[in-house]
Amino acid sequence: MAVNSPLPIAADLKPVAGIEIGYAEAGIKKPNRKDVLVMKLAPTATVAGVFTLNRFCAAPVQISKAHLAAASANSGASGKPIAALLVNTGNANAGTGELGLSLANETCAALAAQLGVDAAQILPFSTGVILEPLPAAKVIAGLPQAIAGLKADNWYNAAEAIMTTDTQPKAGSRTVTIGGHTVTMTGISKGAGMIKPNMATMLGYLAFDAKVAQPVLDQLVKHAADHSFNCITIDGDTSTNDSFMLIATGAGALEITSVEQPEYAQLRDAVTELSLFLAQAIVRDGEGATKFMSIIVEEGANVEECRKIAYSIGHSPLVKTAFFASDPNLGRILAAIGYAGVDDLDVSKLNLYLDDVWVAKNGGRNPDYKEEDGQRIMKQSEITVRVKLARGAATATVYTCDLSHDYVSINADYRS
Amino acid sequence: MAVNSPLPIAADLKPVAGIEIGYAEAGIKKPNRKDVLVMKLAPTATVAGVFTLNRFCAAPVQISKAHLAAASANSGASGKPIAALLVNTGNANAGTGELGLSLANETCAALAAQLGVDAAQILPFSTGVILEPLPAAKVIAGLPQAIAGLKADNWYNAAEAIMTTDTQPKAGSRTVTIGGHTVTMTGISKGAGMIKPNMATMLGYLAFDAKVAQPVLDQLVKHAADHSFNCITIDGDTSTNDSFMLIATGAGALEITSVEQPEYAQLRDAVTELSLFLAQAIVRDGEGATKFMSIIVEEGANVEECRKIAYSIGHSPLVKTAFFASDPNLGRILAAIGYAGVDDLDVSKLNLYLDDVWVAKNGGRNPDYKEEDGQRIMKQSEITVRVKLARGAATATVYTCDLSHDYVSINADYRS
Numbered sequence: 001m002a003v004n005s006p007l008p009i010a011a012d013l014k015p016v017a018g019i020e021i022g023y024a025e026a027g028i029k030k031p032n033r034k035d036v037l038v039m040k041l042a043p044t045a046t047v048a049g050v051f052t053l054n055r056f057c058a059a060p061v062q063i064s065k066a067h068l069a070a071a072s073a074n075s076g077a078s079g080k081p082i083a084a085l086l087v088n089t090g091n092a093n094a095g096t097g098e099l100g101l102s103l104a105n106e107t108c109a110a111l112a113a114q115l116g117v118d119a120a121q122i123l124p125f126s127t128g129v130i131l132e133p134l135p136a137a138k139v140i141a142g143l144p145q146a147i148a149g150l151k152a153d154n155w156y157n158a159a160e161a162i163m164t165t166d167t168q169p170k171a172g173s174r175t176v177t178i179g180g181h182t183v184t185m186t187g188i189s190k191g192a193g194m195i196k197p198n199m200a201t202m203l204g205y206l207a208f209d210a211k212v213a214q215p216v217l218d219q220l221v222k223h224a225a226d227h228s229f230n231c232i233t234i235d236g237d238t239s240t241n242d243s244f245m246l247i248a249t250g251a252g253a254l255e256i257t258s259v260e261q262p263e264y265a266q267l268r269d270a271v272t273e274l275s276l277f278l279a280q281a282i283v284r285d286g287e288g289a290t291k292f293m294s295i296i297v298e299e300g301a302n303v304e305e306c307r308k309i310a311y312s313i314g315h316s317p318l319v320k321t322a323f324f325a326s327d328p329n330l331g332r333i334l335a336a337i338g339y340a341g342v343d344d345l346d347v348s349k350l351n352l353y354l355d356d357v358w359v360a361k362n363g364g365r366n367p368d369y370k371e372e373d374g375q376r377i378m379k380q381s382e383i384t385v386r387v388k389l390a391r392g393a394a395t396a397t398v399y400t401c402d403l404s405h406d407y408v409s410i411n412a413d414y415r416s
Numbered sequence: 417m418a419v420n421s422p423l424p425i426a427a428d429l430k431p432v433a434g435i436e437i438g439y440a441e442a443g444i445k446k447p448n449r450k451d452v453l454v455m456k457l458a459p460t461a462t463v464a465g466v467f468t469l470n471r472f473c474a475a476p477v478q479i480s481k482a483h484l485a486a487a488s489a490n491s492g493a494s495g496k497p498i499a500a501l502l503v504n505t506g507n508a509n510a511g512t513g514e515l516g517l518s519l520a521n522e523t524c525a526a527l528a529a530q531l532g533v534d535a536a537q538i539l540p541f542s543t544g545v546i547l548e549p550l551p552a553a554k555v556i557a558g559l560p561q562a563i564a565g566l567k568a569d570n571w572y573n574a575a576e577a578i579m580t581t582d583t584q585p586k587a588g589s590r591t592v593t594i595g596g597h598t599v600t601m602t603g604i605s606k607g608a609g610m611i612k613p614n615m616a617t618m619l620g621y622l623a624f625d626a627k628v629a630q631p632v633l634d635q636l637v638k639h640a641a642d643h644s645f646n647c648i649t650i651d652g653d654t655s656t657n658d659s660f661m662l663i664a665t666g667a668g669a670l671e672i673t674s675v676e677q678p679e680y681a682q683l684r685d686a687v688t689e690l691s692l693f694l695a696q697a698i699v700r701d702g703e704g705a706t707k708f709m710s711i712i713v714e715e716g717a718n719v720e721e722c723r724k725i726a727y728s729i730g731h732s733p734l735v736k737t738a739f740f741a742s743d744p745n746l747g748r749i750l751a752a753i754g755y756a757g758v759d760d761l762d763v764s765k766l767n768l769y770l771d772d773v774w775v776a777k778n779g780g781r782n783p784d785y786k787e788e789d790g791q792r793i794m795k796q797s798e799i800t801v802r803v804k805l806a807r808g809a810a811t812a813t814v815y816t817c818d819l820s821h822d823y824v825s826i827n828a829d830y831r832s
Contacts, residue, residue: 053755054751054754054755055753055755055756055758055759055763056750056751056753056754056763056779057754092747094747094750094751095747095750095751095776095779095780095781096780096781097764097778097779097780098780099780100780129745130745130747130748130750130751131746131750131775131776131781132747132781133781240747240750240751240754317733317819317823318827321824321827321828322827322828324824325827325828327828329545329546330547331508331510331511331545331546331547331548331656332546334472334510334546334547334656335470335472335510335511335546335656337472338470338471338472338473338656339469339470339471340471342471343471345471347472348513360511360547362513363472363513364511364512364513364514364515364516365511365512365513365547365548403824404824405821405824405825407733407737407824408737408740408819408820408821408823408824409821411733411734411737411738411741412737412738412740
C-alpha cells in the first residue's frame, strides 16, 4: 500500500555500462525468493559509500568500510579496486560478534574466488533479522546461480532481490547530458521499517557510467546522502545495516577529476535528485504508510535546530496517528516542536502551516484558522507541514509517513 | 486494559488533614463527566512542584510557576501561601498565546473570589486538547458546585476528575511513622498518552500532613520526580502541561525544617515510593498497553548515558511492537542501544538479559541462549530488560509499555 509510489517498469530501468547484475534464490529465510544479489563492476569503477552510525553496526558494514577504505587509498595507484558488491536479505548479520565477521568474510572469499579477485575487493551487505547467525553456506551456495546470470539489463531483479518488508521494488533511471556527454544512471533502494538513517538509510545503490576520481566521489556521496537518505524517517529506528553506495563505473565518456570542474555540479545535482527519489520511495512504502508528509522547518538560526524540530515532529507517534486518522489535531505538532530540545525557542513568534493553511500564528491558534480547512488538507495523501521559527535563515526538510494499524501488525508479525 | 494495575478502592484512600477536595461536572468537552477539580489547602500548607520543559508549555503551567515562585519567596514571611489548586480536563489551554493566559487568569480570579483569597494564591492546571481556546466560562460555572462539595474524604473522586484517556483512576495512600509521628499521605495521577516527561509527567498530586519548610519541599519534589515521573515513557511525547505537585499541609505533628534533620530521609523515601507507585500506574494504564517493562541499564560511565540507552529502548516502536507480539526479536533491542547516541560505546563488552535469561553476551548472541527461553519471558505481562555496559558503576531505570493496535486506535480517534 505504498503512497503514490509508481511501480518501476523493468523496461524503463536503463543498464549502466560497466556494471553487471545477477541474483539467486538461496532460501536464506524463505524459499522461492530472490535473496542474494551480486553486482560486478568494471575495473575502471570507483565506489564511495556512507554507512550507519549505529554502534551495533553489522559485520558486513564493518567489512565493507574496511574494504572500501583500502580500495580508496589505492585509488589511482596500482591497487586493486572494488570488483563486486554482494547483498543478502533474510539475515542482517548484526549483533553477531566475532562469528558474524568470520561468516561475512567467508562469503566474500567465496565470491572473490569465483570472480578471480581478492576477498578485499568485495563489499558485503546484509539486511534482515538481527542477532541470528548468518547462514553463510546458503549464501555461498547461491553464488554460482547469481554469477551465471550476470547481465547489464537486470536492475528490476536487483531491486526485487533486496526487498524485505517492502511491498514493492524501488528503482529509477535518469539520463543526463553533462559537458556534451550522455550519462546514464540507475539506482535501487529498499527499506520500510527501522528507518531513521543517521547517515543514509537501509540499502541504496546508485550507479552511473561516468569516470569519477575517488576524492570527488567521496564528496559526492556525502552530498547526495545528506540531501536524500539523511532526510527521511519512518519510525525513528536507525538500523544496524544502513548503507548507501555510489558507483561510478568509468565506462562512459564523461570524466571528472575535481569538484572544481564545471561538470561536477551538474552531476552532483542529477545524482542527488535520483537519490532523493529513491529515498522518498522508501517513505512512500513505509510500513503501513497511508500518508506521505514533507516537514519543512524554515527561518531557523541553524540547520541543526531545524532538523531537530523536523525530526521531533516526524517521530511523534501522536502526530503520526493524527495524520493516519486525517484528524487536524494540530496542537500535537506544537507539542512536538516544544520538546524538540531547542532550549531558547521563543514560541510566541512561531507560525505553522499545513500546505497553504495558516494554522498557528505567533504561537497561538490563528484567529482566521478554520477547522474545515485543516480537515481538507488532512484528508490528502500528501501533506506539507511548514514551521517558521523567525530566528534566522536556515532550513531543513524531513520526509516521513503516518503511523497506522498496519505498522503494528507488520512489526508484531515480522519474524513469523 | 491496564497492566496489573489494581483499581484503587475509595475506602483505602486516606484523607490528609489540611486539604479538602471538591469537583464539578462542567461539560467542558463532554457532559456528565467530572472535569473540574478544586483542592483547597490549609493556610499552613507549603507547595512545591516540577513542570514540563516543553517550550510550548501551557498557559496554566506558566501561571502556576509564577504563582508558586511568588508564594515560595514569601514562605515564612507574612506573604500569602498557595490556597487552592484548580484542575480542568477536556482542554489543555496550550498553544493558545495571550488569550490562553488571560482565560486561565480569569478562572483563578473566579475561584479566588469565592474562597476569599488572592488570584495569585491559586495554581491552575489543564489537560486535554491543545490549540483550542479554554472554555473558561464553563470552568467558572462549575466552581460553586466544586466548592459546595469540598471535603477531606474525596480523593477517589479527585482521581476520577483528572482522567482523560485513562481507563481507570490512579491513586494510593500510605501511612508512615517518622520521628514518632504518624504521617498520612495520599496521591493521585493521570496520563496515558503523550508521556515522556522531561521533568514530571502529566498530572500528579501528592499531599501529606507534615509541616515542611519551603526549601526542603523544593528539594523533596525534585528527588521524588527524578525517581518516579521522570523515569517513565509511553510514546516519547512530552506534554505541554505536565505537572507534579507536592503538598505538605502542615496539619500534622511532624515538622521538618532542614534536609539535615534525620526525619527528612524517611519522609523523602516514603514520598518517593508513593510517587513511583503513581508514576508506574500511568505506564500500566498506558494507551493500549498490554505489557509493563522495566528497562534497567547498569555498569554505565554515568547516569546520563544509562538514561539515553534506556529511553532509546523504551521509545523504539520496533522494540515495543515486538513486546506486544510476545516475539523475542531481541536484536531490535541491540539496534536501539546502538543508536542511543553513546558514541564511544564498545558493544563487544555489552550483555543483555531478559529477566533471568542471558540473551546477548559480549555483544553477540549468547551461545547458550535458547529461543524458547526468550519466548517464555516475552509471554509474561511484566518483563525486565537489563543491559550491562561494562563501563562503570552508574545505573538508570525507565518504565514503559508496549505499542499495540489499541494505541493507534485511541490516538487516531482521540478527538471524536
